[in-house]
Each structure stands twice: as structure tokens, then as C-alpha cells.
Amino acid sequence: xxTRLLVDxxxxxxxDLIAKYDIEVLPFVIxxxxxxxxxxxxxxxxxxxxxxxxxxEISTDQVKPGLIMESFKKQLEDGFNVLYxxxxxxxxxTYQTASMxxxxxxKEYPEMNIDVVDTKSGSVATGILAQKTAALLEKGRxxxxxxxxxxxxxxxxxxxxxxxxxxxxxxxxxxxxxxxMVGNFLKVKPLLALKDGEIILESKVRGSARxxxxxxxxxxxxxxxxxxxxxxxxxxxxxxxxxxxxxxLEEMGADIFCVEMINSVLGVHLxxxxxGLFFLGDDx
Numbered sequence: 062x063x064t065r066l067l068v069d070x071x072x073x074x075x076x077d078l079i080a081k082y083d084i085e086v087l088p089f090v091i092x093x094x095x096x097x098x099x100x101x102x103x104x105x106x107x108x109x110x111x112x113x114x115x116x117x118e119i120s121t122d123q124v125k126p127g128l129i130m131e132s133f134k135k136q137l138e139d140g141f142n143v144l145y146x147x148x149x150x151x152x153x154x155t156y157q158t159a160s161m162x163x164x165x166x167x168k169e170y171p172e173m174n175i176d177v178v179d180t181k182s183g184s185v186a187t188g189i190l191a192q193k194t195a196a197l198l199e200k201g202r203x204x205x206x207x208x209x210x211x212x213x214x215x216x217x218x219x220x221x222x223x224x225x226x227x228x229x230x231x232x233x234x235x236x237x238x239x240x241x242m243v244g245n246f247l248k249v250k251p252l253l254a255l256k257d258g259e260i261i262l263e264s265k266v267r268g269s270a271r272x273x274x275x276x277x278x279x280x281x282x283x284x285x286x287x288x289x290x291x292x293x294x295x296x297x298x299x300x301x302x303x304x305x306x307x308x309x310l311e312e313m314g315a316d317i318f319c320v321e322m323i324n325s326v327l328g329v330h331l332x333x334x335x336x337g338l339f340f341l342g343d344d345x
Contacts, residue, residue, distance in 0.1 A: 181258030185293030225334030
């Protein structure tokens with residue numbers, strides 16, 4: 062029996078790969094003043110940043126439970142099992158909501174499978190996980206094999222990113238153990254990572270150039286060899302810095318998976334100005 066792969070809009074997977082593997086994207090909700098929009102469908106990241114510059118009231122809501130149920134039901138009725146790769150459960154309640162929806166729906170469709178997986182990731186990191194999972198499904202690999210491989214990748218997926226301002230993270234309450242870094246940095250750049258799905262402070266550097274080098278150093282520390290290693294890059298309206306990071310990594314022999322603008326929901330919580338690097342670290 063075939064499996065349909067679902068992700069949510071906190072996954073920055075290039076559109077061509079979404080189309081290639083027929084992946085369904087469940088949108089988060091972006092609230093601007095008193096109006097709500099579906100992330101990636103009714104509002105873009107650029108529009109979110111423009112609203113932030115206008116000091117409009119902006120917030121996010123998780124993927125609507127009704128939309129999750131509707132999507133799951135359609136896949137099951139079409140004869141597909143469901144595999145949903147959810148945004149980090151420590152940064153959003155969507156994983157928990159989807160898990161509860163799946164539990165209820167399995168009572169109605171006991172012969173089918175719905176697997177809701179906490180990727181403990183976001184942005185291009187989730188995109189990498191989705192692409193690798195989709196490739197296995199396309200090859201017809203069995204469910205247990207796919208889930209085992211996926212868990213191994215989740216354990217190894219790495220995030221390292223730098224932001225120009227942590228105010229948006231502070232307001233959203235998603236800064237975890239990096240809370241002490243909020244304030245006036247005087248050109249000090251905090252390098253942030255995700256550990257077990259939570260944002261943490263990795264290190265501090267002074268200046269943008271050293272921040273990029275710090276990201277590269279983190280990459281090298283996590284991999285025995287960077288040559289041929291697939292990496293993804295995302296940016297928060299900072300394409301020039303993302304391209305500079307791309308050039309540096311290509312000179313080292315890395316294979317660029319993609320360079321993507323972050324999605325709207327992450328734009329709300331990360332703010333403008335920043336770049337991230339995502340890759341699978343080597344087995345420890």
C-alpha cells in the first residue's frame with residue numbers, strides 16, 4: 062500500500078521537490094492585526110516582513126486541527142497510508158495536535174497507518190528529511206524501514222544559524238536556553254543551534270564575517286569530511302549573506318541542496334536578517 066508524505070509550512074522544501082514527490086504541505090496560520098492568512102498560500106514571507114516593518118500586530122497559530130483531519134481523511138479514503146513530518150514539537154503544538162487527530166482517525170480506519178513524526182527540526186532541515194524520506198517511499202521501501210531511517214536522520218540533522226536581532230524570538234518565547242543573549246549585542250553575533258528540537262546558544266562571535274566562519278566551523282566539527290556533503294541554506298531576507306555562505310561551502314566541495322527564503326511562520330518568530338545552515342552530521 063502506498064504512503065502519502067505530508068509536511069507543514071515550517072518546512073522550507075523547494076517547490077520543484079514538492080511537485081516531484083507529490084508532497085502535501087499543511088499551512089500554519091499567520092495573523093496580521095485581526096486578519097488571518099494561510100502561510101505560503103495567502104501570505105508570503107516578504108509580506109510578513111513588510112508588516113513587521115510597519116509595526117503591525119503579527120502572530121502565528123498552528124495548523125488547524127480541522128485541516129489536519131480533512132487531509133488525513135482524504136489520503137486514507139484514497140487508499141494511502143499517511144506519514145506526516147511535523148515541525149519541532151518544542152516550538153509548536155502542531156505535532157501534538159496531529160498526533161491526537163491521528164489517534165482518533167485510526168479508530169475509524171484501523172486497517173490503515175498514520176505516522177506523525179516529530180522532526181525536532183524546521184526550515185531546510187525538515188526539507189532535507191522530507192526529501193530523503195520521499196526518495197525512500199518512491200523506491201517502495203517498507204514502512205518500518207522508512208521510519209527507522211527517518212529516526213536516524215532526525216538524530217543527526219544539524220541546524221546552525223545567526224540572526225541580526227533576537228527580539229522576535231524573545232517575544233515569541235521560543236529562545237530556550239539562549240534567553241541570556243537577548244539585549245544590545247554591540248556587534249556580537251550569537252550562533253544558535255537546535256538541540257533536541259529546542260533553540261540553544263552554540264557560541265558568540267563578533268561581526269558578520271566571523272559569524273559565517275563560525276557556522277562553517279560548526280559544519281566541519283560535525284562532519285569527518287565536508288567534500289560531497291549535502292547542505293541546505295535558508296535566509297531571512299538576507300540573500301547576499303546566504304550566497305556568500307554558499308560560495309564558501311562550494312569552495313570546500315560541499316553539495317548545495319538548496320538556498321531558500323524562510324517561510325512566513327518562521328519569519329514571524331525569527332525576524333529579518335539572518336542565515337541558517339542545515340545538514341546531516343556523521344554518525345557518532
